[in-house]
Amino acid sequence: MAGSAQVPTLVYLVTGGCGFLGEHIVRMLLEREPRLRELRVFDLHLSSWLEELKTGPVQVTAIQGDVTQAHEVAAAVAGSHVVIHTAGLVDVFGKASPETIHKVNVLGTQNVIEACMRTGTQFLVYTSSMEVVGPNVKGHPFYRGDEDTPYEAVHRHPYPCSKALAERLVLEANGRKVSGGLPLVTCALRPTGIYGEGHQVMRDFYNQGLRFGGRLFRAIPASVEHGRVYVGNVAWMHVLVARELEQRAALMGGQVYFCYDKSPYKSYEDFNMEFLGPCGLRLIGTHPLLPYWLLVLLATLNALLQWLLRPLVLYTPLLNPYTLAMANTTFTVSTNKAQRHFGYKPLFSWEESKARTIHWVQALEASAR
Numbered sequence: 070m071a072g073s074a075q076v077p078t079l080v081y082l083v084t085g086g087c088g089f090l091g092e093h094i095v096r097m098l099l100e101r102e103p104r105l106r107e108l109r110v111f112d113l114h115l116s117s118w119l120e121e122l123k124t125g126p127v128q129v130t131a132i133q134g135d136v137t138q139a140h141e142v143a144a145a146v147a148g149s150h151v152v153i154h155t156a157g158l159v160d161v162f163g164k165a166s167p168e169t170i171h172k173v174n175v176l177g178t179q180n181v182i183e184a185c186m187r188t189g190t191q192f193l194v195y196t197s198s199m200e201v202v203g204p205n206v207k208g209h210p211f212y213r214g215d216e217d218t219p220y221e222a223v224h225r226h227p228y229p230c231s232k233a234l235a236e237r238l239v240l241e242a243n244g245r246k247v248s249g250g251l252p253l254v255t256c257a258l259r260p261t262g263i264y265g266e267g268h269q270v271m272r273d274f275y276n277q278g279l280r281f282g283g284r285l286f287r288a289i290p291a292s293v294e295h296g297r298v299y300v301g302n303v304a305w306m307h308v309l310v311a312r313e314l315e316q317r318a319a320l321m322g323g324q325v326y327f328c329y330d331k332s333p334y335k336s337y338e339d340f341n342m343e344f345l346g347p348c349g350l351r352l353i354g355t356h357p358l359l360p361y362w363l364l365v366l367l368a369t370l371n372a373l374l375q376w377l378l379r380p381l382v383l384y385t386p387l388l389n390p391y392t393l394a395m396a397n398t399t400f401t402v403s404t405n406k407a408q409r410h411f412g413y414k415p416l417f418s419w420e421e422s423k424a425r426t427i428h429w430v431q432a433l434e435a436s437a438r
C-alpha cells in the first residue's frame with residue numbers, strides 16, 4: 070500500500086461514514102491523512118454535509134449503499150487500499166428486529182471481508198465495541214480491565230451478540246489471501262461508550278431534561294463506573310491504525326484494541342452531567358431516587374409496552390431491562406496496548422473533549438429555543 074507521504078495516492082473507504090463516529094473519521098482522514106487521493110464514504114443514508122467536503126484536494130466520493138448487499142459493497146471496495154468498516158446498527162432500544170441487527174452487523178461485515186478478498190484490498194479496520202466483552206448477562210463488573218483481562222463474555226442481547234460475531238469474523242480473516250495473493254491484514258477497535266458532537270443518546274438525555282424542567286433524576290449509583298471515550302480520539306485511533314497496519318502487519322494483524330483516552334471514570338449519568346450541567350440541567354439525587362427493584366419493574370413495563378405497541382407505534386424509551394443492566398454494571402478499561410503497538414496517544418485532552426462536547430450541547434440548546 071505504501072503511499073508516498075508527498076504524493077497522495079491512496080484510496081480509503083469508510084462504511085457508515087455519515088454516522089456519529091463515521092463523520093468524525095471522515096473529517097479526521099481529510100485533515101490528517103496526507104497520502105489520501107480519494108475518500109469513499111459509503112452509507113445507507115448520505116448526509117448533506119458531504120457536499121462541503123468535495124471542494125478540497127482529496128476526491129470525496131459519496132456512495133449510497135447497503136452493507137447487506139454484497140454487490141454494492143464489492144463495487145465500493147474495488148480499488149481501495151484501506152477499508153474502515155464502521156457501518157452498523159447500534160440498537161439497544163428495540164428499534165430494529167434481532168434479525169435486522171444480525172443482518173447488518175454480521176452479514177454486512179461478512180460482505181465487507183469477502184469484498185476485500187475478491188477485489189484485493191489488503192487492509193481492513195473494523196469498529197467493534199466494548200460490548201463484545203461486556204457487561205455480560207451475569208452483570209459481572211469489568212474494572213479497569215485491558216485486552217487480556219479474563220472475563221466471561223456471555224451475551225444474549227442481539228446487539229452485543231452481533232458485534233462479537235462480526236469481530237470474530239474480522240479477526241479470523243486476518244492472513245487469508247486476497248485476490249493477487251497478498252495477505253489480508255485486519256484489526257478491530259473496541260470503543261467504550263463514545264461521547265461528543267453528534268451523540269444521539271446525549272441529545273436524548275438533554276431533551277429528556279428539558280421536558281422535566283431542566284431536571285434529570287438519578288437512577289444509577291454514582292459508584293458504578295463507566296468508561297467513556299471522546300469521539301475525536303476514537304476517530305484518531307482509526308486513522309492511526311489504518312496508517313500503521315501495513316508497516317506493522319505482523320504485530321497488529323488480527324489484534325483488538327480498546328479505544329481509550331483521559332476521560333474520567335464516572336457513572337454514566339454523572340459523566341453526562343459534565344456536559345449537561347454547564348448547559349443548565351441538574352441531576353436530582355445523590356443516590357438513586359427509586360429502589361433498584363422498582364427500576365427493574367419500570368424497565369420491564371417499558372419492554373412490555375414496546376411489545377404491545379409495536380403494531381401501532383415504535384416505543385423506544387431509554388430505560389429498558391438491557392440498558393438498565395448496562396448502566397448499572399461497572400465497565401472501565403485501563404490499557405496502553407494501542408500506544409505500545411502503534412504509538413497511539415489521545416489527540417484531544419479531557420479538557421478539550423469536554424469543551425467541544427459542551428459547545429455542541431449549547432448549540433442544541435440554541436436550536437431548541
Ligand SMILES: NC(=O)c1ccc[n+]([C@@H]2O[C@H](COP(=O)([O-])OP(=O)(O)OC[C@H]3O[C@@H](n4cnc5c(N)ncnc54)[C@H](O)[C@@H]3O)[C@@H](O)[C@H]2O)c1
Pocket residue numbers: 084085086087088089090091111112113114134135136137155156157158159173177196197198199232259260261262263264
Ligand atoms: N456510539 C457508541 O457509543 C459506540 C461505542 C462502541 C462502538 N460503536 C460502533 O461504532 C460504529 C458506529 O456507531 P455510531 O454510534 O456512529 O452509530 P450511527 O448509527 O451514528 O452510525 C452508523 C452508520 O452506519 C450506517 N448504516 C447502518 N446500516 C447500514 C447499512 N445496512 N448499510 C450501510 N450503512 C449502514 C448508518 O446510516 C449510520 O450512518 C458501530 O459499528 C457501533 O457498533 C459505537
Ligand SMILES: CC(C)[C@@H](O)CC[C@@H](C)[C@H]1CC[C@H]2[C@@H]3[C@H](O)C=C4C[C@@H](O)CC[C@]4(C)[C@H]3CC[C@]12C
Pocket residue numbers: 159161197198199200261262263270288289337338387388389391392393395396
Ligand atoms: C435510564 C437510565 C437507567 C439511564 O442511565 C440508561 C443509560 C443507557 C441508555 C446507557 C448506559 C450505558 C450505555 C451504553 C454504553 O455506553 C455502551 C454502548 C456500546 C456501544 O457499542 C453502543 C452504545 C452503548 C450500548 C450505550 C447505549 C446507551 C447506554 C445503554
